Amino acid sequence: MNTWLSECEDKTQFGRKLLFWYDTNKRSMAWRDTDNPYHIWVSEIMLQQTRVDQMGSYFTRFINLFPTVEDLAGAKEDEVLKAWEGLGYYSRARNMLRTARQVVTEFHGKIPEAYDKLISLPGIGPYTAAAISSIAYGHDHAVLDGNVVRVLSRLFKISSDPRRAVIKAQMMEVAENLLVPERPGDYNQAMMELGACVCTPKTPKCNVCIVASKCRAYKELDDPASLPRKQKRKMKPHYQVVAGLIWRDHEILIAQRPKDGMLGGLWEFPGGKQEEGESFEECLIREIREELDFDVIVENLLHSVDHSYSHFSITLHLYCARYFSGQPKTMGCADWRWISPDRFDDYAFPRSDLKIIEYLEKTEYFKTALSMSENGKK
Numbered sequence: 460m461n462t463w464l465s466e467c468e469d470k471t472q473f474g475r476k477l478l479f480w481y482d483t484n485k486r487s488m489a490w491r492d493t494d495n496p497y498h499i500w501v502s503e504i505m506l507q508q509t510r511v512d513q514m515g516s517y518f519t520r521f522i523n524l525f526p527t528v529e530d531l532a533g534a535k536e537d538e539v540l541k542a543w544e545g546l547g548y549y550s551r552a553r554n555m556l557r558t559a560r561q562v563v564t565e566f567h568g569k570i571p572e573a574y575d576k577l578i579s580l581p582g583i584g585p586y587t588a589a590a591i592s593s594i595a596y597g598h599d600h601a602v603l604d605g606n607v608v609r610v611l612s613r614l615f616k617i618s619s620d621p622r623r624a625v626i627k628a629q630m631m632e633v634a635e636n637l638l639v640p641e642r643p644g645d646y647n648q649a650m651m652e653l654g655a656c657v658c659t660p661k662t663p664k665c666n667v668c669i670v671a672s673k674c675r676a677y678k679e680l681d682d683p684a685s686l687p688r689k690q691k692r693k694m695k696p697h698y699q700v701v702a703g704l705i706w707r708d709h710e711i712l713i714a715q716r717p718k719d720g721m722l723g724g725l726w727e728f729p730g731g732k733q734e735e736g737e738s739f740e741e742c743l744i745r746e747i748r749e750e751l752d753f754d755v756i757v758e759n760l761l762h763s764v765d766h767s768y769s770h771f772s773i774t775l776h777l778y779c780a781r782y783f784s785g786q787p788k789t790m791g792c793a794d795w796r797w798i799s800p801d802r803f804d805d806y807a808f809p810r811s812d813l814k815i816i817e818y819l820e821k822t823e824y825f826k827t828a829l830s831m832s833e834n835g836k837k
């Protein structure tokens with residue numbers, strides 16, 4: 460037994476206090492007051508990499524589009540990616556579709572109860588399996604996400620690095636031990652809620668914290684926020700990316716990203732990363748040849764946007780370009796289409812491309828470009 464566990468002796472009182480606080484202070488959320496396992500699964504997958512305050516409308520829209528796991532299983536991948544548009548980390552959406560199909564074929568349309576079965580499904584790891592099993596079905600499985608790690612680190616003044624496997628395993632043991640068996644799902648949500656709303660990363664609100672009397676960091680440290688131990692952040696690399704709004708008559712070329720890579724299956728304005736010594740115009744010509752095997756004439760810069768991913772950031776420059784010669788081929792992309800600008804809504808785009816589309820629509824670029832083209836001036 461690890462030393463922190465011996466400090467959990469009055470865990471019943473701890474659990475009672477925490478649940479009392481949760482019952483009276485929890486934030487209202489569309490997916491919280493339900494025991495529908497399908498809704499809980501969808502919300503947990505969304506929450507893996509999306510903040511609660513950004514998720515509300517996405518969850519409702521997704522459930523309206525696919526009200527049951529059977530509806531989701533019967534959807535096309537493009538439809539699911541479109542419903543996921545803006546949430547990022549699109550492998551989550553593809554895994555959800557695979558899981559929904561597996562649930563329908565192997566589990567008669569019922570999201571499994573057992574942790575072992577849940578964890579065997581695509582996109583479901585230890586955290587999500589424990590969350591679904593406890594919240595939807597009331598099984599005794601503790602969750603250990605970033606919020607819970609922070610709360611436990613401070614409660615028990617754990618100064619070891621929680622990213623180390625051995626420390627994580629010990630924390631899991633403590634989390635399991637503190638679990639309230641009558642209400643495991645609420646207990647898990649209460650710990651996460653405490654971390655999200657009170658025991659926050661930079662400025663924990665210890666003066667209003669329901670468990671302050673049990674917290675070693677509060678009682679023994681000048682600055683409880685110094686735990687958990689933080690790793691120095693590495694500088695993210697930044698890339699210049701050039702893409703083309705390539706016109707042919709009244710249509711624009713969009714390309715689908717390879718399905719197995721980052722942002723797989725999403726549509727975008729074709730282009731790529733600038734190489735050393737290359738101008739933006741040269742970069743675009745090269746990328747179109749490599750990706751689609753045809754030639755373009757690059758015209759003016761339309762707009763640039765910054766976008767940040769988890770491990771790098773980009774500035775995306777969109778140039779107006781005209782189709783020149785050759786036939787598009789799927790050299791470095793999964794598919795391509797010529798579409799009219801009023802059909803962007805039919806395709807799922809990454810957030811960076813959406814920012815550009817929003818800008819071009821706001822400035823009425825497409826309307827102007829099309830009317831100039833009709834008047835023979837384009």
Ligand code: SF4
Pocket residue numbers: 610613614657658659663664665666668669670671672674675676677683
């Ligand atoms: Fe976190 Fe402060 Fe509560 Fe301790 S007392 S759990 S540091 S908010």
